[in-house]
Amino acid sequence: MKYLCTVTLAVGLLAASPTSAADGPFSSGKLRGSVGGGYNGATQRITVGGGLGYFLYDGLLAELDGAYSFNADPSYWMLSPGVRYVAYFVPVVHPYVGVFYRRLFFEEDGQDSVGARGGAFLRAGRHVFVGAGVLYEKILDCPFDDDDECSLVWPEISFGISF
16 A cells, blocks of 8 residues: 555656746756855865856756865866756756766866766746755876875755756
């Protein structure tokens, strides 16, 4: 009985949810502008940034983000292209997953990394959303003896507008 109730509830939610992102913030052809930030407790580093993106299909976002990271030496700029999928059809809270490449620009050098992110967006208006998630980043060509120092996990918080 418990299994039947769970399945019935799931089917009911899916049937009641929209099957298209039409005119929502995650629909095909929409542009996305966002601002965000993050904090890495291990290094006390603060990161703030923003980005632009374009929804190639409903829920599928190609994005280019930039950020500045400070409060720990060295400070640096970042540029990060990526792809993210937003489950726009899930009611109320829209989970997302994504992958990215990141280039860090230090004063004299640079560094490359790849990573993944996951979290959820909550619509705060017709074309406005806020998000929270977790980001995992792996620095390529790790300069440290301990490879764990080149794997970072941190929270990310964002605010976005699609138009």
